[in-house]
Amino acid sequence: MTTEVRVPTLGESVTEATVATWFKKPGDPVAVDEMLCELETDKVTVEVPSPAAGTLAEIVAAEGETVGVDALLASISEGASTAAPSSPVEAPASAPAPSSGGASVDVMVPTLGESVSEATVSTWFKKVGDSVAQDEMLCELETDKVSVEVPAPAAGVLTEILAPEGSTVEATARLAVIGDAASASAAPAPAASPAPAAKTQDIKDGPAAEKAMAEAGLSRDQVTGTGRDGRATKADVAAAVTAASAAPSPAPAAAPRAPVAAEDASREERVKMTRLxxxxxxxxxxxxxxxxxxxxxxxxxxxxxxxxxxxxxxxxxxxxxxxxxxxxxxxxxxxxxxxxxxxxxxxxxxxxxxxxxxxxxxxxxxxxxxxxxxxxxxxxxxxxxxxxxxxxxxxxxxxxxxxxxxxxxxxxxxxxxxxxxxxxxxxxxxxxxxxxxxxxxxxxxxxxxxxxxxxxxxxxxxxxxxxxxxxxxxxxxxxxxxxxxxxxxxxxxxxxx
Incomplete structure (x- = not known):
């Protein structure tokens, strides 16, 4: 059985997008909701998840092509199993993983609303190792308009927090991982093991991010990628530019504040502006x-x-x-x-x-x-x-x-x-x-x-x-x-x- 992968709804008044990056190639196994590719519109970047598990049979729209809403991007053959190919590769790296891996549930950023592509993690109500019940509030996200509470999609133990407080996440990002109680003690250690391996892969950033880095005069090591597999996004480049401009700011800022007495300065309070x-x-x-x-x-x-x-x-x-x-x-x-x-x-x-x-x-x-x-x-x-x-x-x-x-x-x-x-x-x-x-x-x-x-x-x-x-x-x-x-x-x- 073959499943079609099509361009999702891109937002109000947006009729076409450019295929920026394919994260998979034909023949690769894919899981349900695993990110296949990234599309770029004139307003936002959209990640396309896999609608079914199986094998990526064909890529119809290559990188750089312009596609309309509901256009065919690729096809997935559902006959093959994704578990078999992935297990032999990962088994040597982390032997305990297979017994508990199937019980892990990703906590994803919920739907943020039309034209909202990112949010800031404001508060975590739970910490790694805590038990959680289904629908219990895990964290709160803050967008430029509203606050969004994120409930637990399943009961278990919070084994990993991927987006700490203060970090900016995209609309389709993973926030945390929930495992069953039995895997709680083992989960953190194996989780750290495959991470470096993923980092060593040759990861290609989206063209929009590369263009933004070139315009800002930033090298890749100056940008911390928050996209899938550490890919840099336009928002990451903007954050790096802001950080770079903010770094030398204390010295210039001290000039107009020089007349402030030390005892007055000690009674001041500096609070970061909310996204709203x-x-x-x-x-x-x-x-x-x-x-x-x-x-x-x-x-x-x-x-x-x-x-x-x-x-x-x-x-x-x-x-x-x-x-x-x-x-x-x-x-x-x-x-x-x-x-x-x-x-x-x-x-x-x-x-x-x-x-x-x-x-x-x-x-x-x-x-x-x-x-x-x-x-x-x-x-x-x-x-x-x-x-x-x-x-x-x-x-x-x-x-x-x-x-x-x-x-x-x-x-x-x-x-x-x-x-x-x-x-x-x-x-x-x-x-x-x-x-x-x-x-x-x-x-x-x-x-x-x-x-x-x-x-x-x-x-x-x-x-x-x-x-x-x-x-x-x-x-x-x-x-x-x-x-x-x-x-x-x-x-x-x-x-x-």
């Missing part, structure tokens, strides 16, 4: 560097919205089981305005403008670990109650660190409420690739001239930051005026005016 915080910093700076960002301001009299909320909030909560807040009013008002000014709900893709005929509303939320933006999908077709329930549920999951990758992707517009922290005025930064973000602020009583008379009114400053490459000043001001009008006369939302 690093990503927040990078994305916000990239947004400033890429978009032609501009902010326009207005203010809204919240009298009518506050009166309507006060009148119906008890009845609303009794009927729908959720509180009536201001966010549903602002979400509705923004959806209403986006229909009139669709470019604020669009994005730039190369030389094209992509208009969205729907509103996936991002609601920025502060959490103990940093800012996240869960997305309320199809907010334009939701009722006040549905919006309030969705915001409450997403907010709780954000604070608990339970948001999935899918819940933070695909937003078309964002609302950021700095007013909950007391902000009176600010200029929000765009959440790329979106073209608009509305900043809400605190409601403050101010004297206003109403029909020739000075009255005290609850006022809020609004700020719309927008990408001037796609949104003109007229469109931005019109959008903000429509939001203002809807909030000052919320009946307009019901009449779709």
């Amino acid at each position: 915080r690093q990503t927040i910093a990078k994305r916000l700076k990239d947004s400033q560097n890429t978009a032609a960002m501009l902010t326009t301001y207005n203010e809204v009299d919240m009298t009518e919205t506050m009166a309507l909320r006060k009148e119906y909030k008890d009845l609303f909560e009794k009927k729908h089981g959720t509180r009536l807040g201001f966010m549903s009013f602002f979400t509705k008002a923004c959806c209403h305005a986006l229909k009139e000014v669709p470019e604020v709900n669009a994005e730039i893709d190369g030389t094209d403008i992509v208009y969205k005929n729907f509103v996936h509303m991002g609601i920025a939320a502060g959490t103990p670990t940093g800012l996240v933006v869960p997305v309320i999908r199809d907010a334009d077709s939701m009722s006040f109650a549905e919006i309030e329930k969705a915001i409450a549920e997403k907010g709780k999951r954000a604070r608990d660190g339970k948001l999935s990758m899918a819940e933070m992707q695909g937003g078309t517009f964002t609302i950021s409420n700095g007013g909950v922290y007391g902000s009176l005025m600010s200029s929000p930064i765009l959440n790329p690739p979106q073209s608009g973000i509305l900043g809400m602020h605190k409601i403050q009583d101010r004297p206003m001239v109403i029909n020739g008379e000075i009255k005290i009114r609850p006022m809020m400053y609004l700020a719309l930051s927008y990408d001037h490459r796609i949104v003109d000043g007229k469109g931005a001001v019109t959008f903000l005026v429509r939001v203002k009008e809807a909030l000052e006369d919320p009946r307009r939302l019901l009449m779709d005016l």
Whole structure:
């Protein structure tokens, strides 16, 4: 029986890849899920696992070839057994292994989500030699967006940790090995034996990694490979470049800090940025560097919205089981305005403008670990109650660190409420690739001239930051005026005016 090896799904908007490296050659025995080859797209590197055990019969797509999604890469003949060829070679190196090798289970990096290719091992809850139960949490990974707990795929003893705390792992990497209780004492010793043998093999890095090393002026011994069999990846080269640039940094950094008194320096605390915080910093700076960002301001009299909320909030909560807040009013008002000014709900893709005929509303939320933006999908077709329930549920999951990758992707517009922290005025930064973000602020009583008379009114400053490459000043001001009008006369939302 022959099994086909095909190109896996490469990710959103990615239609082709280049075969970078084959780890096996025709005639080699392969095990289920053993890595056969590595594909490179314009965004990520993808390893292709074997769908079945057997012998690699034929390689259809050679190294350097460009292949499309679901294209045939190779074929595997399932008639041959992989155990027979491998045992005679490994038996002399480690005699005790055959009795326990079959019981070993690899702990792999779980699915991290669309467009996420690597993670950092933040915490190991177990150490080598510890007994583990199936589904017991072994470690926690930190990506640039969420934290992921890794459960044990089987019960046994943790015999080896391959990725220690602080290491960066790819989406298909091995984290650890679990063996049965009987092999616990013998497993660590044999594990160390074959490792050097593997290192002595002539291992070829992927072309992307080699190109990155050449561009950075690094030799191969300066890069620590974390890929299969110690192969270097683009991420490994980037890490080496960072390490090289960071090494001499203490001397230059000492210059501006020289005036700091020794007793003050001893009371300072240096903490490494989390991946989430690093990503927040990078994305916000990239947004400033890429978009032609501009902010326009207005203010809204919240009298009518506050009166309507006060009148119906008890009845609303009794009927729908959720509180009536201001966010549903602002979400509705923004959806209403986006229909009139669709470019604020669009994005730039190369030389094209992509208009969205729907509103996936991002609601920025502060959490103990940093800012996240869960997305309320199809907010334009939701009722006040549905919006309030969705915001409450997403907010709780954000604070608990339970948001999935899918819940933070695909937003078309964002609302950021700095007013909950007391902000009176600010200029929000765009959440790329979106073209608009509305900043809400605190409601403050101010004297206003109403029909020739000075009255005290609850006022809020609004700020719309927008990408001037796609949104003109007229469109931005019109959008903000429509939001203002809807909030000052919320009946307009019901009449779709």
